[in-house]
Amino acid sequence: MTTKLMGEPVRRREDLRLITGRGRYTDDIGHGALAAAFVRSPYAHARITGIDVDGALDVEGVVAIYTYEDLAGPMAEPLPVLIPHPQLTAPRTGFPLARDVVQHVGEAVVMVVATDRYVAEDVCDRIVVSYEELPVVVGVDASRAAVHAVHADVPDNVAARHHQETGDVEAALAASPRTLSFTQYIERSACMPMEGKGVHAVWDADDSSLRVHTSTQASTSVRAAIAAKLQLSLEKVEVVAPDVGGGFGVKIVHPWPEELLVPMAAIALGQPVHWAEDRREHFISSAHEREQRQEITVGYDDEGRVTALDVRAWHDNGAYTPYGIIVPIVTATQLVGPYAVPVYRVRIDSVYTNTVIVTPYRGAGRPQGCYAMERTMDRIAQDLGLDRAEVRRRNLIGKDQFPYDHHLTFQDGRPVIYDSGDYEGLLDKLVALVGWDRAEERRAEAASRGKQLGIGMAMYVEGTGPGPYEGGHVQVLGSGKVLVSTGLTSQGQGHETAFAQIVAHELGVPIEDVEVTTGDTRRFGYAVGTFASRAAVMSGNAIALAARGVRAKALRIAAEILEADVEDLEIDEGVVQVKGTPGTAIPLRTVAVLSNPLRYAFDEAARQATQFAGPGDDSKPPVAVGDAPGLEHVDYYSPIRSTFASGAHAAVVEIDPTTWEIDVVDYAVVHDCGTIVNPMIVEGQVHGGVAQGVGGALYERMAYDSDGQLQNASFMDFLMPYASEVPDVVIDHQETPSPLNPLGLKGAGEAGVIPGTACIASAIEDAIGLRIAAMPISPTELYDLVRSPDAERVPAAIPGVPA
């Protein structure tokens, strides 16, 4: 190998395009298309009593207006429950356009198509929908109380009761030397990708085929959904995810109503139709996550070792459950983190509220689980007067205990068996990295400046790379160009770089020759999608296997031509050569030409290749049985189960006791995602995750009032941290390869966000010496807390939001 590529901080090849305005997003496609806009419910819960479009019909430029009445066949049925589960006993989904009852502010009621978006919004303004208001349920506690029902036929508001246990927890608690119980809350935030959703649909009437560009994390599944709902044959539907300006989970949900309605209109009108979600729509009609109430009881011994853990939680799933109960299941199963918990029981009720649906947002239930477990560790330490790091250390799963079976069932239905890890290694590195043992010195120094300093930590284990599969296609062209495609999509993670590194490494070609395409069903038809930190693990391994297939074929062909043994050949810098005999070589591109017996000399590559072509063996067919023309290979990777990445974060905060401003002054991360393909990309993922973690801990919340109106549905009032609010992050890596996949990879996409809330809560608590029972927390709430230290801060009082 002349250039080592795996594990190198290769610069992201997509960045020049993306950061100089040359990305191609859905909204950049197809100028001149008709524009769609939606009339959305202004009420959180109401019955539609009438829709009057008369005043809208004479607006110049209106092309079509659709209501539920215009939906036919499968489109008139409820949207699919993507991931059913036996414990999801009362799943409910909406219709693409509301039929009779709206269940949250923002639910689509009418679709307007007009000559442009301005006109479409003018038309929307003139459509009068009459409603009869119904009682509104907001928040887990109101939902639990079930005074009112979100769905009339689900009177207790419970969509699912998720329950797992690994033993008799009550007996184990009774036998525990010590127990403690506490309740805590975590509120809603959301993915907030820079680019909202967007759909562009073109119907080719002559070919009876549909091409849809959509800003999705799962183009193959959107394709299948469109085909089913619009009753088209699968091969007549193409779905492309072009550049996608961030997803963070919200775009894995599919089909969004707009992904069906926009193509429906394009077919009906015979003209391209376009819809670009605006920010307000994104706030009120996409997805949120994280709200839970958690009641935790833990048993432990005098040394702080956990003997039993009982978690009772309520998870707000919003108005509908299209994505099943993935989020609460992930909370339930990832909660135990890196710790050996002898007996564990978890019961989470997933409950309905008249709010935007709740589906995975980066971390997908793990931040909540981490918050539960890590705050438990802190509580135990406080109770026993032990160092918080030491309590954690005593409970960690040992390095020699892998594979470690938690006897739980993961989101993919497979057992939670940790494949590998070194959690004590993480903790050691973290303690050193953040200077944990110097905390008291720093506290004193900060006090001399009038600041209250606190330090906190949190550890996590993240199941990454769940199946069922991903595939990869690698093809060498006669030009020497290596085409790589995989069906899963990219939202800025650097797949073009990481996948190219893998192929260049496996195949022995310069990375410049490798071209990666993702998320385009024209190129690869089978895929699952980009979520659950699975792209590198799943597609990375599939692509590696495909590259190995190409390599094997290239060596076989070259061996014949060079009259050498396959074992004696190597590929380096795009040339197949006999090891140690540089002269005996053939370029890979020439092998590519020779791999196809039909060799019209259209170009120089083909002409050159003929000099290598032997006379051929008259006794055999030109393409042998079982062989295929071309130098390409498709392969799939399907894991036995998820692989488990891990990490540990620490935060140092300084609080100004006059203004109660909270400043995160240091943030340290130790991160283990197995073998690293590209450390620069991994660090970028961690940085972005930490920024979202800080946001979730200190800034972001969805401020619903009791009428179900979102009070802060704009970037003016929904506060995401700017670069100025995100601390510098110091990172240390640990590499514990996964034994489950060929490359030893574990996922890295979500990790950065998982421990943020737990870790910052711990640091604030350490600084002020008062218990934090609800997150996020802002200075005004901290001020309330310090003035009434007996009361635990519960989210009853979001300032400015009438209860």
Added chain:
Amino acid sequence: MKPAPFGYADPTSLDEALSVLESEGESAKVMAGGQSLLPLLSMRLASPTTLVDINRVPGLDAVVVGDDGVRVGALVRHVGLLHHAGAAAVQPLLARATANVAHPAIRNRGTTVGSIAHADPSGEMTSVLALTGGSVTVATPAGSSAVDWADFFIGPLETSVHGPAVVIDAFFPALPARTGTAFEEISRRKGDYAVCGAGVTVTLDHDSRVTSARASYISVGLVPEVHDLTEAVVGQSADTADWAAAGALARTLVDPDGDLHASADYRRLLVGVLTERTLARAAQEAQNR
């Protein structure tokens, strides 16, 4: 998030601007930097029939510094005051306050006069106009006249000017002798509208004893107000004055509201803290002037 249809005029003289405003009536709006107005249009919270863009009107883009104060034309962007050394020498609050207005991109477009005409009690420059005892010049088809700040601000986003009118400048009187200023605000994120902000002036006599201490707050109350805090510290030495007492007094004088980002109580707390901090700094500065 697309505005409803509106007409657009880009007059090239003040007279023309006023005559368009007169003929279009109440539902026409002046547009300066557009940083406050255009978001309102895009969210369809405002639907003026016509925007009268004054950006091509000559003569409105000057910062005129005189001994008596600084006159800021209607097309001077926040950034123009932020970096204006001459203006800062006569009235230091201008640069100090504009440094807290939004982010660079918005400061490059948004005008100081526009933010005063917008009359947002969360805006820095409305308070600075009040604290300095300033005024605006309002041009109408009938002629121009000066309107004192106290007569100009009526309520949140509301001024006393109705009918066809353009605010052509704002006048910030010079800082008196032996007077120092300070400005500080607390926002959730850097560059955001303040959760609470304070601008203050402190005047000393020749023995460095306080003769006046005044403050105006941001995001506190419905219109900019100036609070005289002198009684808490009058006659005290600049170095040892009981600024905390002034802060405590300020807390009793204000009547803040709560919103998503801060309770009324928390704002009151910040009024006290910021008052104490800024007065102390202003007093130090006053000794050197």
